[in-house]
Amino acid sequence: MKIQKIIASALTVAAIGVTSITANAADTIKIGEINHYKRMAAFAGPYKNGIELALGQINDAGGVLGKPLEFIYRDDQGKPGEAIKIAGELMTRDNTVMLTGTILSHVGLAISSYAAEKKYLYLASEPLADSLVWAKGNDYTFRLRASTYMQAAMLAEEAAKTDAKTYATIAPNYAYGKDAVAAFKDALLKLKPEVTFVTEQWPALFKIDAGAEAQAIERAKPDAIYNVTFGGDLAKFVREGTTRGLFDGRNVYGLLTGEPEYLEPLKDEAPEGWIVTGYPWYDLTDKSNKEFVDAYQAEFNEGPKIGSLVGYMTAQSIAAALEKAGSTDTDALVAAFKGLAVDTPVGQIMFREQDHQSTMGAFVGKTALKDGAGVMVDWVYKDGADYLPSDEEVMKLRPASQ
């Protein structure tokens, strides 16, 4: 242990908050937060802000279990192997009580598998992959954000209300895109079996050839388009599609398109009349939502992103679980997370016992232009609990719970 201590003290410059194992009576409760802070800086930054805001409020109110709550942030370079190495370090050397974080689904899946193997608790905050709680779900992993399936089902419900019969889909060519298309198809065909999908476009992630994609979709002459592209791909797709009149007279459904992360960069070229999931923070008036938005704006001088909300709710959920468990013991925390109810800006959410998915929902609305910026109008908040498969289906989807 001695040498370890010497190494540790040498590394304190690195601000990693090392404490020796003997100093178990640490004066803070530490949470290991792993994210792609550099690789996806635009998303991880607001997320971290959200956590910091919640931590400030929690600790001002006396912390949890009588101690301040602290997050240790580590950058995994977007690599699953690195993330696992860091997870091990956080849990064994930094004495964090649990792990959280990641945006990219594959990194989330890697940590989830590692957590189950090592019996560490992992709260997957942002990764969307359905398999995280279903096909590859395990006892030690919980997920906060509304999954791909849930958000796609919300859009499918809207789509089913229209007369559109033929659909085109466009999604980045990787697992999230494929899941999102499959979920939308599944949900829409259940509601409206006569619908046909006339073309499926799969641009490479962040390498879209938007002109060609727009032409290919136009060629299929669909009644409606379902879009899963985001970020730079979305911007290019919107610009080429608008220029070429692709969206004229068509219903367009955009998964995540309404999230400020993606809508804001489009400025006055944001598409109008798309049905999207997103986060209309500028429009929220109810008490809990408004309080969060105001506090966030006061602290950071900018509007919150969806990542900020997720970060805030992550810290809230962890604090609530710690209070419920009454200890920092992993098994107690796992038990506490099952069925845990948390009061959040979007209302009360619950971490379901059957699949460890939270019931956090999403805002669904229509895009519009207001003062030269894209916004969501006519939106409603849809509770995630209503868009999850039945318990029997979940049982089938989730081998771990059988």
Added chain:
Amino acid sequence: MGLFVAQLLTGLANAATLFLVASGLSLIFGVTRIVNFAHGSFYMLGAFIGYSLMQVLPGMFGFWVSVLLAGLAVGVIGVIVEILVLRPVYKAPELFQLVATFGVILVIQDLALLTWGADDVLGPRAPGLKGIVRVLGEPVPKYDLALIAITPFILFGLWYLIAKTRLGILVRAATQDREMVGALGVNQAWLFTGVFFLGATLAGLGGAIQLPKGGADLLMDFNILAAIFVVVVIGGMGSLPGAYVAAALISILNVFGVTYLPQSTLVLMFVVMAVVLMIKPYGLFGREEVAGEHGQVGEPERPIKPAGIAVRLLVAFGIFLLALLPWFGSDFAQVLTADVIIFCLFAASLHFILGLGGLVSFGHAAFFGGGAYVAALLVSYLQTPMEVAFLLAPIGAGFAAFIIGWLCMRLTGVYFAMLTLAFAQLIWSLVYQWGEFTGGDDGLVDIWPAAWLNGTTPYYYFTLFFGIGGILILRHVAHSPFGYALRASRDSARQAEATGINTKRIQWAAFTFAGALAGLSGALFVFSKGSVFPTELEIGRSFDALIVIFLGGVKTLSGAVVGGASLEYAKDFLTRFEYWRLTLGLIIIFVVIVAPEGISGTMRKMAERVGIIRGREGDS
């Protein structure tokens, strides 16, 4: 018909940016022989600078002036990079400069983040060219037509510059034989600087001119890198018309691929490159590389010899210390060291073909990830016991290397490197696309070692045994007759053939052997992490290994291990800081400049200078 024409036009418009950026890369490579990884960064800077200028300069005039100024500004940045970073290392071994350009990438990434922030920016539309024109009834954006019209002028201008001016004559002469140009009294340094300026300017122009079709973001540097290398190789290194034809070919094929085979987007250009290279080994318009260009820069390599008693003792002591680690180190120290050993074995296996064989592979990750996937697939689908899967992984990877080696062996130099890259990308996209079987980018999870190994310390010893064992085997083989034959094939293929060595077969065997050992490291990796994802097959993974070899010293046997260990430990430490990429980039550039023979080579020199016979090799 209308759609067909419209698609052709879309393809040609897309080709404009690709051509501009790729022609810059081609020029730089043709004259300076530098594989400029930072070219994507120049492209990104062009986009960001162009965007900033367009915010200040209004109107149509402002737009085009911004594009030009952005190009020139990036040209100046290119000159700064050339003078500060590359000029000191021109005398270093071939391809060494790519390490320096890798450092530049890291520095530029963080500086761009600091300057322009993390958010994507949407490029402004070109004033006056916002609408569409109907061509045979199909809508075609005006800006697309402008791009199609501009590109031939740029091509012609460049062609005129190269073919008709004195500067161009010098550039062409330097492309053919730069030593002779130097001997004739041309100031090579300024010629190189000039070419770098031109190349960087073209990249910057490419970045700025694509703004109305997209925007600027912090991932665009890496995103365009593979595409421009493909274009340069298909067109033929150093050929401008080739770059144009290849850019048009790739872009147009891509447009039709999107329409008729939407799943093809990941892999199409690599298939095209592989096909072109197998039919025309030097690209469409390229010439055979001039013999004698390679392996002669810098001081000649000294013959290797088995380690002396002192070094052996030192290595034995190092291994002994590693074996004791579980007694004095934490769990994490073991995990970290195991990671480093795995990476060092991977790098050492590449070093074996690169250093000893002179075969530069840009696709070595195919065998690392390949081995990992072989093991993971066996465990996932056949419930193969871990021990068996572990042993089958290197065999599977070796088999892949056997096939790919056979396909690539007829090429040499950079073309060989690019063909290995193409095949690695094919494997990557196969794994990525075939989600039902490989899990796609959600990977394969829950691949844990057998119960008797399932703990940090047992697995650490397991890694130590196979990792260090693999490295020692590589070292041993280097001193075997096979290793000598391999070096003979590298240094003088003709003389080696004359002595009865079948050089191609020797190199093929070495490629297979290195692939198998990369597969071994991949197997160690997958069971230590419990999961595998296509990231382990990516270009970036191959380049990681490439970079540490040069960082450690390509001309020393221990280079890969020293470089790998140094970089991995440095990364582990530095990623705790906010601007770790900037710091790491600067450190890499610093090391490159003060130690142009790599860490290991320079330490050996210093050790010799002060009287110790050898440096502390193998101390990892």
